Each structure stands twice: as structure tokens, then as C-alpha cells.
Amino acid sequence: MNKLTEKVNSRRTFAIISHPDAGKTTITEQMLLFGGIIRNAGTVKARKSGHYATSDWMEIEKKRGISVTSSVMQFEYDNKRINILDTPGHQDFSEDTYRTLMAVDAAVMVIDSAKGVEPQTKKLFKVVKKRGIPIFTFMNKLDRDGRDPLDLTAELEDLLDIECVAMNWPIGMGKQLKGLYDLANKRVELYRHEDDSDRFLPLNEDGTLDNNIALSHDSLFESTLADIELLKEAGNNFDLDKILRGDQTPVFFGSALANFGVETFLKSFVELAPAPKEHELIDNTTIAADDDEFSGFVFKIQANMNPNHRDRIAFIRIGSGEFQKGMDVTLARTNKVIRLNNATEFMSSSRVQVSEAVAGDIIGLYDTGNFQIGDSIYAGKKKIEYPELPQFTPEIFMRVTAKNVMKQKSFHKGMTQLVQEGAVQLYRGYATDDYILGAVGQLQFEVFAFRMKNEYNSEVELTSLGGRVARWINPDQLDPKMSSSRNLLVKDREGEPLFLFENSFAERWFKDKYPDVELTSKL
Numbered sequence: 001m002n003k004l005t006e007k008v009n010s011r012r013t014f015a016i017i018s019h020p021d022a023g024k025t026t027i028t029e030q031m032l033l034f035g036g037i038i039r040n041a042g043t044v045k046a047r048k049s050g051h052y053a054t055s056d057w058m059e060i061e062k063k064r065g066i067s068v069t070s071s072v073m074q075f076e077y078d079n080k081r082i083n084i085l086d087t088p089g090h091q092d093f094s095e096d097t098y099r100t101l102m103a104v105d106a107a108v109m110v111i112d113s114a115k116g117v118e119p120q121t122k123k124l125f126k127v128v129k130k131r132g133i134p135i136f137t138f139m140n141k142l143d144r145d146g147r148d149p150l151d152l153t154a155e156l157e158d159l160l161d162i163e164c165v166a167m168n169w170p171i172g173m174g175k176q177l178k179g180l181y182d183l184a185n186k187r188v189e190l191y192r193h194e195d196d197s198d199r200f201l202p203l204n205e206d207g208t209l210d211n212n213i214a215l216s217h218d219s220l221f222e223s224t225l226a227d228i229e230l231l232k233e234a235g236n237n238f239d240l241d242k243i244l245r246g247d248q249t250p251v252f253f254g255s256a257l258a259n260f261g262v263e264t265f266l267k268s269f270v271e272l273a274p275a276p277k278e279h280e281l282i283d284n285t286t287i288a289a290d291d292d293e294f295s296g297f298v299f300k301i302q303a304n305m306n307p308n309h310r311d312r313i314a315f316i317r318i319g320s321g322e323f324q325k326g327m328d329v330t331l332a333r334t335n336k337v338i339r340l341n342n343a344t345e346f347m348s349s350s351r352v353q354v355s356e357a358v359a360g361d362i363i364g365l366y367d368t369g370n371f372q373i374g375d376s377i378y379a380g381k382k383k384i385e386y387p388e389l390p391q392f393t394p395e396i397f398m399r400v401t402a403k404n405v406m407k408q409k410s411f412h413k414g415m416t417q418l419v420q421e422g423a424v425q426l427y428r429g430y431a432t433d434d435y436i437l438g439a440v441g442q443l444q445f446e447v448f449a450f451r452m453k454n455e456y457n458s459e460v461e462l463t464s465l466g467g468r469v470a471r472w473i474n475p476d477q478l479d480p481k482m483s484s485s486r487n488l489l490v491k492d493r494e495g496e497p498l499f500l501f502e503n504s505f506a507e508r509w510f511k512d513k514y515p516d517v518e519l520t521s522k523l
């Protein structure tokens, strides 16, 4: 195996998807501890709660005490190079969160075992599922009383339409938590143990514990054995192919806060999750991850991280080859050659200069306005162009006008550039040509208004149209009379017509009235 292939094969690049408060930050932090990146629990949390003084975050990020855009954390574990792409867990998540999922090879889904599948998990899951990448599930907060594990996995299968396969199973929970019955490693992992030497108890061939072990007579253990019997008879068999296609999710239990079950999870994850694979290109050919030619695509642009410098950083997922500092690349959209001098890789909250980055890794490039979201870059003679990133259906909408009518020019300039960059989506009233902005999360509007003022010297007035259901309509079937305030007719950037329904009732009413009209949504 050549050196590049070896390096690429050691990469594991993933994102954690969850509903706010399920424990994403806590589990990330435990993983960073295992990776030796941080020494104390609480470091990442402190950042999240705004106690971490990092000068170069956007003003707004500091003000709200949340991470506006996803950062990247890299560490070594079990001879693998792990990249965790952080996705904002706050309810103000944005299109960046979705786009980040386009740059990973696997996803970890963290679920609060008292709450089960929650709305944001469901949305993010849908995007990941569509990509057909593996999804690993961690049922968190086992140290608290939660729902019955059988019930939880059944809900996961029903609501998310994915097969579950249990990798381990709780023995008790909450105050009664005794441990995990580890099917995959044929052992019991104890919750309370003196030291590492008595942390695991091996299971017998038949899946029981030795009689002389007290736990073997515990009614909680017996109840777990009964569940295991049921799983063996009626549950799904572990099927790696299905897992790799995203048709089956391995389910692990544990407590991120108590650091229980996290290491077992991480070990399995690193072993089972795929290394970067070949990538499809726009011309339907593919590029191998260990191809000698460097290539990658921009999945996120973060602007003005430091308001004093007005710099932007384009986040590139390397799709093939190895990055070399100072290398010349071609930007596929314009055929322009750009020298990559200033690249950073991201380590927790501090940025460090890239030492070595290959397919699977993320690099950040200082950008003076060359890049747009979805852009491809490549180093060799052969053009390597990645497919466009999908569009996501916005859920909230605002009408936008310039506060100062004399400043139309800067208003239009800012608007055009920020929309191009993918900060928000722009629609125009079908008949009126009003400017209407659409976003996945509220925060996108705040960032938009902030940047319009700071970068383009244009204050904007935003009037909320509330949450809306966006549905595209076949232009041939369109009759402008179909529109009302409950289903606003607008056109997107390409001039395609769509309705913004006030709510799903309005959509249903419309469908009843016009049963033959086809309505579609983006991802």
C-alpha cells in the first residue's frame, strides 16, 4: 500500500447529529479527552456557554454564546485520524448544518434516552439518510431514568425508517444502572467499578455470567437476558453492508456525562466507520480518495470571523490526494488558478497551520472572495468537478427592504453577494418583485443583517412572514389566481415558482382544492 492510501485509510470523518440538549457537546468532549486534545472535561462546554474567550469569533457568536457555524475537531485515536465536524446544536441551526453533512463519511446520532427521537434529529437524519452514509446511534443519559430500550429502538425504526441492530444493551438504568450487556464484545461493562481491571466481565459461550458473580443473580440482569433473547429471535442481525449503506444503524447505550460506554462506542465506531471513499463527479465518473491528484469542494464559507480583518474562510473537504502548502489549484467554475498559501486546519477552538492533510480532512482557506459554496478545486491537469450541493428547503421567511432608500446600490451589492455565498436564500414576489429571504434557522437572518450593516454599510429592515412550508409547483400548472396570503406565490433564484404555505393545513387545503397540481420540496 502506498503512503497516501495508508493515510487516507486512517481517516474517519463524521458529524454528530442530535436535538439540542441530547448530549452532543458532552460526548464530543469525552471523545476529545480520549484523543488527548483536551485535558479537562468542561472545555468544550465552557466554549458553548460563552466562557471561552476566543477573540476571533464573530461578534454575534459571542453575543449569543453559541457557535454560529460548524467547526472542525481533529484528533488521533487507535491509529486513526478522526475529524469531527461540529454541527450547531442550538435550535437556531442553519443551512450550514445541513451542508456540513455533505462533507462527512458517517454520522453519529445522539439520542436522549428519556426523550427518544426529537424533531431536529429527524430533520438531520433525513439529510444523512438521503446520502446513504452509515449512521451510528448513541442512546445517551442512561444514568437517568429513561424509556424502555425496546421501546426506544422500536420508535427509532418506526419514525426514521431504519433497521436497528443492538451492539450493547443496558442492565438497569438511572439509579439502578448496573452496566451494559455488550453483545458485540461478548462481555459485561460495569457501571461502577473499582479500577480498570474489573471494568469488564467476560460472558460465557451461552451469553450468561458465571454463577459466582453476584450480578448473574440480579433481577435486572435477568431482565436484560430476557431482552437479549427477544432481540436474538426477533431483532435484526448485524449486517455490515447494510450499515455501510445507511440501511441499518448499530445502536449503543451509555452516559456521556458519566463517561460510561463512550469508549466502547468510539472503538467500535472507528473500526466500523468507513475511510474516505471514491467520490462521484459531475460528469458521472468517480475519483478515488487516494488518487494522486488533489481535489476538493467548498461546503461552507465563514465570513468575518475577525471583524477587524474582514477575512473569510472557505472550508474545503478534500476529496482526493494530498494538500501541499503553496500549491496551485484551479477553481473549476472559473478556470482561475489560485495559489493556496494560507491554509489552516482546525483543532478544537484554535486554528493551526496545516501540517498534513489528505482526502477526508478539512482545510480552511483564507479567501478574498474567490470561492462560493459548492465550488470545486483541483491541482492536476484533469478537471475534477464535484456535483452541486443540494438545496435545502427553508422554513422561515422574511421580507427585506433597505432602511435607507438612498443606499440601494450597497443594498443590492450586499444582497447579491451574501445570497451567492449561500448565507440565506433569496426569493422574489411573483408579481411584486419584493425581496423575500428564506432560511433554515432564525440565526441566518441575524447573521445576514449583521453582515449587511458591517460589510456593506446597508441597514436592512426585516419583516417576518413566519414559518412557512415551501413547495415548488410545475410552471405549466400554475395559475396566479391560486395564490393568497395563506399561500404566497414567489419565484426562486432561477425564476422557478413556488408557494409559501402558511402551515401544513394550508398546504392540505390547497391539495384538496387542486388535486392534480404537483407540489415538490427540496431536501
Ligand code: G4P
Pocket: 018, 019, 020, 021, 022, 023, 024, 025, 026, 027, 045, 089, 140, 141, 142, 143, 144, 254, 255, 256, 257, 258
Ligand atoms: P447538546 O450539545 O446536545 O445541546 O447537549 P449537552 O452536551 O450540552 O448536554 C445537555 C445537558 O444534558 C447538559 O446539562 C449535560 O450535562 C446533560 N447531559 C449530557 N449527557 C448526559 C448524560 O449522559 N447524563 C445526564 N444525566 N446528563 C447528561 P445542563 O444542565 O444543561 O448543563 P450543565 O449544567 O451540565 O452545563
